[in-house]
Amino acid sequence: MKGLWKLTFTEMKLFMREPAAAFFTLVFPLMVLLIFGSIYGNEPTPFFGGYGSVDVSVPAYTGMIIGSSGLIGLTIVMSMYRERGILRRLNATPVRPQIVLGANVIVSFLMTALGMALLIVVGKTVYGLRFAGNPLSIFAGFTLSSLSFFALGFVLAGLIPTARTAQVVGMMLFYPMLFLSGAAVPLEVLPEKVRQYTSVLPLTQVVKLLRGLWIGESWSQHWTEAGMLAAMLVIGVVVSAKTFRWE
Amino acid sequence: MTGKTVIQVDHLRKVYGATVAVEDISFEIYAGEIFGMVGPNGAGKTTTTECIEGLRHPDGGAIQVFGMSPQKDAYPLRERIGVQLQTSALQDRLKVWEALDLFASFYANPVDAKQLLEQMGLTEKRNDRFAKISGGQKQRLFIALALINNPELVFLDELTTGLDPQARHAMWDMVRGIRDRGKTVFLTTHFMEEAERLCDRVAILDHGKIVALDTPQNLIRKLGSESRLIFSIDGKLDLQKLQRVEGVTRVEPENDEFVVSGHGERLVGDVVHAITTNGMRLRTLRTEQPTLEDVFLKLTGRKMRE
Numbered sequence: 001m002k003g004l005w006k007l008t009f010t011e012m013k014l015f016m017r018e019p020a021a022a023f024f025t026l027v028f029p030l031m032v033l034l035i036f037g038s039i040y041g042n043e044p045t046p047f048f049g050g051y052g053s054v055d056v057s058v059p060a061y062t063g064m065i066i067g068s069s070g071l072i073g074l075t076i077v078m079s080m081y082r083e084r085g086i087l088r089r090l091n092a093t094p095v096r097p098q099i100v101l102g103a104n105v106i107v108s109f110l111m112t113a114l115g116m117a118l119l120i121v122v123g124k125t126v127y128g129l130r131f132a133g134n135p136l137s138i139f140a141g142f143t144l145s146s147l148s149f150f151a152l153g154f155v156l157a158g159l160i161p162t163a164r165t166a167q168v169v170g171m172m173l174f175y176p177m178l179f180l181s182g183a184a185v186p187l188e189v190l191p192e193k194v195r196q197y198t199s200v201l202p203l204t205q206v207v208k209l210l211r212g213l214w215i216g217e218s219w220s221q222h223w224t225e226a227g228m229l230a231a232m233l234v235i236g237v238v239v240s241a242k243t244f245r246w247e
Numbered sequence: 248m249t250g251k252t253v254i255q256v257d258h259l260r261k262v263y264g265a266t267v268a269v270e271d272i273s274f275e276i277y278a279g280e281i282f283g284m285v286g287p288n289g290a291g292k293t294t295t296t297e298c299i300e301g302l303r304h305p306d307g308g309a310i311q312v313f314g315m316s317p318q319k320d321a322y323p324l325r326e327r328i329g330v331q332l333q334t335s336a337l338q339d340r341l342k343v344w345e346a347l348d349l350f351a352s353f354y355a356n357p358v359d360a361k362q363l364l365e366q367m368g369l370t371e372k373r374n375d376r377f378a379k380i381s382g383g384q385k386q387r388l389f390i391a392l393a394l395i396n397n398p399e400l401v402f403l404d405e406l407t408t409g410l411d412p413q414a415r416h417a418m419w420d421m422v423r424g425i426r427d428r429g430k431t432v433f434l435t436t437h438f439m440e441e442a443e444r445l446c447d448r449v450a451i452l453d454h455g456k457i458v459a460l461d462t463p464q465n466l467i468r469k470l471g472s473e474s475r476l477i478f479s480i481d482g483k484l485d486l487q488k489l490q491r492v493e494g495v496t497r498v499e500p501e502n503d504e505f506v507v508s509g510h511g512e513r514l515v516g517d518v519v520h521a522i523t524t525n526g527m528r529l530r531t532l533r534t535e536q537p538t539l540e541d542v543f544l545k546l547t548g549r550k551m552r553e
Binding site (some may be wrong): 002003005006007010013014017018081084085086088089091092093094095096150 | 300302322323325326330332334335336337340341344349350352353354355385392462
């Protein structure tokens, strides 16, 4: 555990100093919420099963933050740390690889959670956000989704040789998925045909799970999504442990 | 000055694919010395260093550091060594003091970071970000990081590459300071002058093998090369007087100057003495001594910077 807290705290400071990372995790989702909130408001509608646009958007945008934290944030940080020799330098100290990975997971998790918290606070104060679920259940769903996407980020960073390529691949996976998974555009507006194909995307599982838990649906109604995310987490951890390289 | 053995390397071998980086290297390093490994790029210096540091796994041979294996006992060993890598970096937005604070947290018994910053002349830069400080300051920061755990053994890989001559000389003083505080220093360089001026003992590497290992003075002496005095005088030169000086092999005019060639440690003093006591007055004088560069040339048939 030596070094874990100091490294976590340091990484946290560095995150806050990185305008792009802080923008996409904390500011951008909020902007989207305010823009679409001002267009559609949050009146309950049968289209969203009796909920308003903002009610379904907050868990969906949380999925957007999770996706970008894992596929873009962590992927870039880890591949860049390796490419620039930062990991090499850490490897020459008694610090264990698990500590380095752990610190980055903790920071990504806290920042993603902060992004979600901001959405909730603004949604609540500006649009009277409704919540019919169980907070613990939502937190569990959020944690599972985040960790499985972080694992995916580590896999990309581990498998792709250069930081530049890792960044491009992360974005190529993230952006199409953002619009096809319901994270940016509600699933309800996607044509039925498209929805069939995109229902297998990892981010779709996050959006479905979080939206379901948000309105009080049970885990048993979402076992496929939860199961897919759990499988992704396990496979991701195994693969990233095997592919982790200090340089 | 031979202290106890700190590093023992026996028949080290390391291969990358079809390239033999280190063919067969054996040597010992003793406590309290500055040991240098010199050789051209690609001679195997960094590979050897990183095998000893435990960052790479040798393909053959045995390494012991403080009696431990750098590969098997990597973590306890890293508590006791300090490492400055040839290529590494820190996060661009990490401040100087934060880097020291962070690395201090990795070790059981770190030294006072403030004092270390002072020693490395980085106190004024403590709030600057890594990306904003100069190359020389980055190197000093990396040395500070290598010393943060108060190591018994410090590795400095290509410490002065990319530094201007002034910064290089300052760095040499810093390295001597590390030794004078009782630590053992293992360094690599491709500057022969650096090895000659800084190291207590030098191993010359070429193509993954040690071609010579001794003190710089012994290496140069064993070479048996001539020293040269080049001088001009007011008035006429008494050639015969100079030719009779012990160790002198030739005296030749060259443009407006004279060149005395010869052997022996006392050559310069004796020749100057002969000039001044025989009524001749020196106008200019410079000497050319054989250097490690010449040793390398003799041993490998190549110049260092080729």
